[in-house]
Amino acid sequence: MMKAYSAHRVKHYNYTELLYGLCLTRTCRNFYNGSDDEADMRVAAEACLNHSLSQEYGLKTRVTELNCYQENKSKFEVDWLDWAVTILISAIVALNVLGTVYDVNRDETKPGNSVLLAFSLRRNWNQLVAPPSEDPKLVRLRPINGIRVITSILVILGHTPLPLVIAAENTTWLENAYEVTAFHTLAQGHLITQSFFLISGLLLTYNTQLYAEKKKVTLKMFPMAILNRWLRLTPINIVSLLISSTWLKSTPYGPLWQECIGNEVHDCRNYWFYNLFYINNIIDHSQCILQTWYLACDMHMHIVGLLVIILAPSAKVRWWLLGALYAVGIAWPAYNIYTMDLDPTLLASPTTMGKFFVSDPTFNYVYKRTYANLPSFIIGMVFGYLVYDWHQRKVFEKDLTKYRFIYWMLFPLLLVVTTSAAFLYCGDEPRASMGWRLVFLPVIKPLFSTLVMLIMLGAMFKIENFQRSILEWSGWMPLSRISYCIYAFHVGVLRYIGGTRTTLMHFSLSHLMHDYSGITMLTIQVALFFYLFVEVPFTHLVKQAFGIKLPSKEAVNGTAINNGTANGTAGKGTTANGTASNGTAVNGIKKNGDLNGSAVHSNGFNGAAVHATALNGSAMNGHALKEEITTGKDKDA
DSSP states (O other), rough: HHHHHHHTTTSSTTTTTTEEETTTTTTTTTOOOOOOHHHHHHHHHHHHHHHHHHHSSSEEEEHHHHEEETTOOOOOOOOOOHHHHHHHHHHHHHHHHHHHHHHHHHTSSOOOHHHHTTTTTHHHHHHOOOOOOOOHHHTTTTTHHHHHHHHHHHHHHHTHHHHHHTSSHHHHHOOOOOOOOHHHHTTGGGGHHHHHHHHHHHHHHHHHHHHHSSSSOTTTHHHHHHHHHHHHHHHHHHHHHHHHHGGGGGGGOOOOOOOIIIHHHHHHHHSSHHHTOOGGGOSOOOOTGGGGHHHHHHHHHHHHHHHHHHSSSSSHHHHHHHHHHHHHHHHHHHHHHHTTOOSSOOOOOOOHTTTTTTTTTTTIIISSSSGOOOOOEEEEEEEEEEHHHHHHGGGGGGGGGGGGGHTTTHHHHHHEEEHHHHHHHHHSOOOHHHHHHHHHHHHHHHHHHHHHHHHHHHHHTOSSSSSHHHHOOOTTHHHHTHHHHHHHHHHHHHHHHHOOOOOOOOOOHHHHHHHHHHHHHHHHHHHHHHIIIIHHHHHHHHHHHHHOOOOHHHHHOOOOOOOOOOSSSOOOOOOOOOOOOOEEEEEOOOOOSOOOOEEEEEESSSOOOOOOHHHHHHHHOOOOOOEEESSEEEEEE
C-alpha cells in the first residue's frame, strides 16, 4: 500500500524513504549510550525508530544517512576563509561609513573623491528612491518595472513554503493542495522565469540599437561588453557565495540543518568556481546558491545574442540566425525528453523538491540548461527590435483602444497557461504519453513569454488604463532596483529559517500568508542592505573603470539609474531562484530544553502508511533583471 500510494510521484511523497528528526538524549534515551561516535548514534537511532514503528505500525526500517547536531557544539571550526569574509564585509561597511561622512562634510564647490563618493549612503539612497526617467525613449519601457516586481513578489510567494513544509505537521493538507487550482499556479509558477529571459532579450536589442545611434557596433566592443557585464553582476554574486560558504555554517542547528544549510555550505566550498564564472547550470549535483542557474543562462544567452547582433551582415541573416537559435531551443530539450524519458516541464513534486531538484533530470536537462530557455530570450530580442522600430516610426501613437476587450483576456489566459501542466500530471491518470509531452514542450514556454510580451505591448500602446497604471506605477521603481539583491539572498533567508527550525509546522492558508509576509519583509531588508552597501558602490566603481562619470547630486535626485546593459555592453539580468524543498517526515521532535538531535534518513516498508511526512511547497525559480542604458549619461530603463 505504501509503495502504491507513493507511486503517484507528482503529488504524493515517497513514504518508503522518510526523513526523521530525533532527539537522541530525550526521545531515544533508552537506546543511546551517550557516545559521539557516528556508528553508535546510527545504531541508537535505528533501534529507536524500529521500536516506535514496530509498536505503532508493525514496520521495520533502516537508517541510510545520519546527521547529528549538538547544542552549543559546532560541526565546523572557524578557518581562514571565515576570517577573510568577516574582514571583507567589515571593510565594505567601513568604506560606506567613511564615504557617507566624506560626502556630508565635503566642500561641494570642489571636485570630490569619486571612489569615496561611490560609497556614500546618502547618494546611493537618493538613487534608490529617485523617480523614473522622463526620456521618451525609455518611458515606453516602464511596464517592465511592474512586470519585474510583481513577478518577484510571486516568486517569493512560491518559495515561502520552503522553510515550513520541511517540518510539516499536517502533511495531508499539502498533498490535498495539489487538487486545488490556485495551488497549480504556484506549483507550475516556475514558468514565470521566462518573463525575465524575455525582458533580457528585449533590453539587449533595444539598448544596442540606442547605442548604435551614436557609435558603430563592432566586434571590438564585444570583449569589453562581456567584461563589463561580468563585473556588474559579480560583486553581489561573490558576496552571496562567500556568505553561503562561511557565515551560513555558523547558524544554529535544527534537525534539518544539513538538508537546508549544510549541503549548500559544502557545495559552495567545493564548486565555487562554477558560480564565479557563470557555468553552474552545466553541473547537476551542486546546491551552491542554486537559484543562480539563471545568471548562468542569461550570461550565455547575452553572449550569443550580442554575437548575432554584431556578426550578422544584414537584417535578413540576423532573422535567420535568431530563427535557428529558436529551433535549437525547441529541438534540444525535445531530444532530451525523448531519449531520457523526461517530463516537458519542471514538476514541483514532493520527491524532487525534497532533494532540492539537484537529482531531477528534468530540472537539469529541460529547465536550467541554457538551450532550454533560448526561445523566450529570442522572442524578447525580436520584441526589442519591434519596440525600437515602432518608436522610430511613431507606431505607438496609434489608437488601439478598440482592442481593450481582447487585451483584458490576456491575463486570465496567462493563468490558464501557468496551470496547464496540472491537467497532465496532477490528476489520477497515469503519466502523460510521450506524444503529449513532446507537444507540450515547444508550446508552453514560448506561449507564456508571448502572452507576457503582449501584456507589456498593450501597456506601451496604452490600450487601456487600469492594467497600464498598475504596471507603470512609479512606486515599483525602488523594489525594481533592489530586485537583483532580493533574488541573490532570498533563498539564503529561506534556508536559514528551515535549517534552524526545531518544531513542527501546522499548515493552513492563514499560516502561509503570515509567514509569506514576514519572509518577504525580511528578504527586502536584507536586499536593501546589500544594495546600498555593495551593489550600487561597486556599480559606480565599474562605471568609473569604464570611463563613465558618476551622476551629480542633482542627477541622482532627478534620474533613476538601474543596473544593466548599456553601450551595447552588458546588462544586469539576474537570479533566479531555483530552489527546492524537502518533502520529509519529521517525527517526534521534542524541544523542551536543549537540542541534541539527529536528522535521520530512513527507509520504511512492509506495506502500511507512515505518518508525519512533509511536502515542500512549490518550486518557482525566479530572478530579477535590471538593465540600464548609457549613451553619454545614465538613464533608467
